[in-house]
Amino acid sequence: MKKKAYTVSLLVNNKPDVLSRVSGTLGGRGYNIESLCVNTTMDPEISKIVLTTISNKTSVIQIKKQLDKLVDVRKTSVLTNGNATEREMALIKMNVTEENISEIRKAIDTLKCRIVFMGANCCILEATGRQDEIETALNYLKPMGIEDIARTGTIALGRK
Amino acid sequence: MELTGSQIFIKSLEEEGVDVIFGYPGGAVIDIYDEFHKSNFRHILVRHEQGAAHAADGYARSSGKVGVCIVTSGPGATNTVTGIATAYMDSIPIVVFTGQVPTSFIGTDAFQEADITGITRPCTKHNFLVRRVEDLAVTIKEAFHIARSGRPGPVLVDLPKDVMQSVTEYKPVTRISSTVSTYRPAIRVSQILDPISKAKRPLIFSGGGVILGGASDELREFAQNVNIPVTSTLMGLGAFPGTDPLWLGMPGMHGTYYANMAISHCDLMIAIGVRFDDRVTGTIDTFAPHAKIIHIDIDPATIDKNIKADVSIVSDCKSALQLINESLRNSQFTIPEGQYDDWFKQISTWKAEEPLSYHQDDKIIKPQFVIEKLYELTKGDAIITTEVGQNQMWAAQFYKFDHPNTFLSSGGLGTMGYGFPAAIGAQVAFPDKLVVDIAGDGSIQMNIQEMATAVQYNLPVKIVLLNNGYLGMVRQWQELFYKKRYSQTDIILQPDFVRLAEAYGAVGLKATKPEEVEPILRQGLFTPKTVIMDFHVSREEGVYPMVKPGSSLSEMELLTREMIN
Numbered sequence: 172m173k174k175k176a177y178t179v180s181l182l183v184n185n186k187p188d189v190l191s192r193v194s195g196t197l198g199g200r201g202y203n204i205e206s207l208c209v210n211t212t213m214d215p216e217i218s219k220i221v222l223t224t225i226s227n228k229t230s231v232i233q234i235k236k237q238l239d240k241l242v243d244v245r246k247t248s249v250l251t252n253g254n255a256t257e258r259e260m261a262l263i264k265m266n267v268t269e270e271n272i273s274e275i276r277k278a279i280d281t282l283k284c285r286i287v288f289m290g291a292n293c294c295i296l297e298a299t300g301r302q303d304e305i306e307t308a309l310n311y312l313k314p315m316g317i318e319d320i321a322r323t324g325t326i327a328l329g330r331k
Numbered sequence: 332m333e334l335t336g337s338q339i340f341i342k343s344l345e346e347e348g349v350d351v352i353f354g355y356p357g358g359a360v361i362d363i364y365d366e367f368h369k370s371n372f373r374h375i376l377v378r379h380e381q382g383a384a385h386a387a388d389g390y391a392r393s394s395g396k397v398g399v400c401i402v403t404s405g406p407g408a409t410n411t412v413t414g415i416a417t418a419y420m421d422s423i424p425i426v427v428f429t430g431q432v433p434t435s436f437i438g439t440d441a442f443q444e445a446d447i448t449g450i451t452r453p454c455t456k457h458n459f460l461v462r463r464v465e466d467l468a469v470t471i472k473e474a475f476h477i478a479r480s481g482r483p484g485p486v487l488v489d490l491p492k493d494v495m496q497s498v499t500e501y502k503p504v505t506r507i508s509s510t511v512s513t514y515r516p517a518i519r520v521s522q523i524l525d526p527i528s529k530a531k532r533p534l535i536f537s538g539g540g541v542i543l544g545g546a547s548d549e550l551r552e553f554a555q556n557v558n559i560p561v562t563s564t565l566m567g568l569g570a571f572p573g574t575d576p577l578w579l580g581m582p583g584m585h586g587t588y589y590a591n592m593a594i595s596h597c598d599l600m601i602a603i604g605v606r607f608d609d610r611v612t613g614t615i616d617t618f619a620p621h622a623k624i625i626h627i628d629i630d631p632a633t634i635d636k637n638i639k640a641d642v643s644i645v646s647d648c649k650s651a652l653q654l655i656n657e658s659l660r661n662s663q664f665t666i667p668e669g670q671y672d673d674w675f676k677q678i679s680t681w682k683a684e685e686p687l688s689y690h691q692d693d694k695i696i697k698p699q700f701v702i703e704k705l706y707e708l709t710k711g712d713a714i715i716t717t718e719v720g721q722n723q724m725w726a727a728q729f730y731k732f733d734h735p736n737t738f739l740s741s742g743g744l745g746t747m748g749y750g751f752p753a754a755i756g757a758q759v760a761f762p763d764k765l766v767v768d769i770a771g772d773g774s775i776q777m778n779i780q781e782m783a784t785a786v787q788y789n790l791p792v793k794i795v796l797l798n799n800g801y802l803g804m805v806r807q808w809q810e811l812f813y814k815k816r817y818s819q820t821d822i823i824l825q826p827d828f829v830r831l832a833e834a835y836g837a838v839g840l841k842a843t844k845p846e847e848v849e850p851i852l853r854q855g856l857f858t859p860k861t862v863i864m865d866f867h868v869s870r871e872e873g874v875y876p877m878v879k880p881g882s883s884l885s886e887m888e889l890l891t892r893e894m895i896n
Contacts, residue, residue: 188460192452199453229635236632242457242477 172227176205178250178257178327179234184243185211185218193220193244196237202226206259206324217245221326250327257327259305262287263296266316274315282308293318332502336464336495337366340428343471344372346503349399351375351390351759353383357403358443359430362495375759375788378780380407382752384414385778387425389756391418392739393714395545397478398756401428405443408489409450413746415485416454420743421566422543424483426474433493434462448489456484464497472504482630483543518651520658522642523601526623528666530599532674533559536582539566539742540604540628541648547571547735549652550603556659558671559601560678562590564611565727566742567604573711573731579678580687583611584878585724588685588887589678591878594619595885596677602626604648607637608743617883627651685876687728696845698722698797698868702729702769704848705795708856713765714757716740718750718774720804722797724874726769748777751794755781758790765793765856772798772825782835785861793855794863796828799870807873828865837861 183189190209197204205223212219224234231249238247250257263284265275279286279296288295298308302325309320334342340363344352351373356364367374377383380402387398402411408429418425432441448458457477459470467490474486527533541550541563547570554561554577561571562579571578580587582594591613594600600622605611612618615637626633626640627648634643644651658664689699702725711731716739717723723740732738739757741749754768768775775796785792802820809817832839838860842851848866855864878887 188448188452191449195452233632233636236634240630240632 172229174225174227176223177226177231178221178223178255178325179231179238180248180250180327180329181220181222181238181244182212182246183218183220184245185216186243189218189243190220192241193222193238196241197222197224197234200233200237202230202234208324208326221324223325248329250329254331255327255329257301257325258299259302259323259325260297260299261305261309261320261322263298263309263312263317264319265294265296265312266318267292267294268316271315275312278312278315282311284308332500333498334501335362335498336467336490337362339464339467339499339501340471340490340495341366341370341372342501342503343468344399347397347471347475349397352399352401353377353386353390353756354401355380355383355403355407357407357430359404359407359432359492360401360428360490360495362492363401363428363430363490375755375784377752377784379778380410381414381748382755382778382781382784384411384425384427385417385746385749385752386756386759386781386784387427388414388418388423388749389716389739389753390760391423391425391756392753393736393757394760395736396760397475398423398425399428400425402430403443404430404432404447405445407443408445408447412451412454413744413748415451415487417741417744417746417749418485419454419456421539421741422483423485424478425485426478427485427487429487429489431460431489431491434491435493437491447487451487454485455487458487458489460489461491461494464494464499467494467499468501468504469507473507476507482540518644518646518654520655522644523625523655524658524662524664526599526625526642527557527559527601528664530623531670532597532621532677533557533599533601533671534593534597534622535559535561535601535603536563536594536605537561537567537570537603538564538605541567541570542604542735544604544629544648545735546604546648546652549649549656551575552656553652553659556656557666560593560675562586562593564605564608564742565723565740568727568738569732569735572733574733581727582884584613584880585728585874585876586611586878587687587728588876589681591884591887592681593678595883597622600624602628602638602640603652604628606630606633609637612637613878613882613884617885689872691845693845695869696842696848696866698725698799698866698872699729700845701795701797701848701852701866701868702726704852705767705769706730708849708852709765709767713737713767714739714754714761716750716754716757716766716768718768718770718777719745719747720771720774720802721799721807721872721874722769722771722774722803724804725797728874730769747774749774751775751778751792752781752784754792754794755785755790758785758792759788762790766791767793767795767856769795770797771803772796772800772822772828773802776826779831782832782837782861786836790861791859792861795852795855796863796865797868798825798828798865799868799872800825801870803872804874806871810871810873811879828863832861832863835861837863839863839865841865841867843867
């Protein structure tokens with residue numbers, strides 16, 4: 172069966188060991204977590220976990236069912252491109268020289284990034300967008316000298 | 332009223348109706364043990380913590396109630412892990428209480444500290460670390476609720492020493508917050524009855540879920556009303572009477588030929604409370620290849636996990652079968668006369684072609700013979716536990732189980748050393764019943780220390796030891812698939828089991844000739860004490876028939892004794 176990326180969104184009790192229960196359930200059954208985001212919701216007792224996994228339809232249904240069995244999991248939804256808005260964010264540290272500064276500025280306009288820190292020899296850019304947009308930005312900036320990056324996992328919100 | 336954690340612990344157990352706890356004391360639980368002493372709570376002192384977990388499991392499987400055990404921190408806790416995993420694989424409701432170092436020491440690698448909630452996360456239904464005495468009572472309430480509700484399973488509660496010493500206001504807990512995933516049985520009975528009315532070769536395939544759901548009577552009513560043959564997994568033995576004409580025996584790797592043929596040829600399979608384990612299905616692709624499959628199970632995750640169902644019903648077995656039976660009673664549902672005639676004829680042919688069999692000569696005891704005699708003498712009125720391996724398969728093949736909760740065996744995890752402590756647990760639950768552990772000489776030694784427990788509490792558990800001096804099942808595989816290279820399966824040194832029994836203050840009996848089997852069984856079963864009956868059986872007897880690993884059920888290996896002789 173064809174494999175593709177699935178985004179799974181969970182509402183869980185905000186307790187110390189819940190994340191390991193979720194990741195352990197996937198890992199123990201042989202499913203890899205490609206990316207992961209966790210934070211509290213408007214209700215501080217409930218956290219939202221958004222994870223992505225490369226899987227097929229049968230497996231992702233099994234993943235959902237297994238996660239639903241965890242006592243601390245309140246709700247599991249499988250989100251797809253069609254029914255959800257997905258975003259990632261990256262912080263990108265660039266070496267700044269007299270030669271590349273204008274090139275970087277141009278890139279920022281094209282890529283809709285923004286500068287969140289400017290130092291003497293380096294700057295930090297912030298990029299948000301779909302996963303493919305982040306990939307595009309990184310590829311575009313790569314020749315200009317990326318020093319380091321930090322990327323979040325995907326966050327997603329169902330549209331219904 | 333102000334109580335310490337330890338006092339709340341006892342109160343909470345009483346609230347849950349717990350009448351006995353299996354355990355082993357230690358530094359981290361010493362305060363709780365002090366309360367056991369003061370309150371005269373019934374506690375069975377095992378000799379190894381693994382024994383405590385298995386005894387709680389045996390208590391649960393035989394009685395249908397939640398089994399409870401308590402151990403200390405660190406090694407006490409880690410010693411229960413095999414018992415917890417055993418219960419997890421077979422969905423058995425037990426609650427395991429573990430001591431823990433004081434909360435201020437957690438994470439410091441303190442003496443006898445182990446991260447037991449971390450260690451048992453993958454093999455418990457849920458676990459808790461209680462950090463505040465205020466949370467204790469509600470946590471215990473939740474633990475019991477989780478263990479017994481939905482698809483049951485083991486729950487572990489970790490109790491730091493200082494929490495148990497702290498004092499708080501106690502009142503019995505009436506409400507809990509835990510949300511165990513619930514289901515609403517959404518059954519359209521026609522989904523089941525329509526296929527039955529159309530089927531030519533229907534088969535009921537039932538499992539442990541029927542026993543766990545207390546649905547044995549409903550299963551019997553259903554099968555007999557629709558007149559459909561029944562096969563059950565190892566975990567489901569006893570849910571349908573082993574003496575009923577519709578009974579086909581167990582399917583799978585060491586199942587009966589006719590059960591496997593029925594699966595391979597049926598056109599409708601009604602699977603109730605099963606999870607399609609690999610030991611049952613053989614290769615998945617060729618399992619029940621001609622059948623429309625109806626799958627009833629309480630756990631949505633078992634639906635379509637291994638076998639795709641044509642009709643799936645998420646429900647406990649009892650509710651589902653009650654609805655179906657009710658509909659059968661009220662409707663004009665009939666199966667056209669003679670519709671299954673060819674099917675029953677075919678099954679009879681299979682049964683006649685290849686019944687379960689063995690040949691008992693007058694020289695060497697055959698293990699199957701011992702089990703058949705045990706069945707004859709007990710008339711099926713006993714709780715049978717098994718260890719794991721050949722002893723387990725022969726027990727499943729040759730003992731006829733007529734009642735649920737009377738066959739206790741580690742099906743999923745396959746835990747050697749399970750049977751004896753489980754028998755102790757069952758005997759504690761049913762002091763007046765005959766409880767027999769069918770054992771091998773390998774597995775019995777894995778928890779032999781529990782002899783002391785059995786004798787101390789006057790538990791008249793009987794051990795029927797099928798002693799072939801081998802780790803027999805592995806030896807059988809080595810014979811079949813490794814050119815008889817018996818690597819480390821020949822047990823060269825063995826204790827004298829008769830003297831071993833006597834050393835513990837139990838009774839030891841031995842039989843070496845076929846004519847001694849019945850007298851020794853009679854003597855052993857009617858001695859009101861813990862007894863080891865040591866049967867020296869044919870060393871290289873194999874369990875047959877057999878589906879080779881990686882084969883289809885329809886390719887069942889029919890060569891049996893001829894392969895050996």
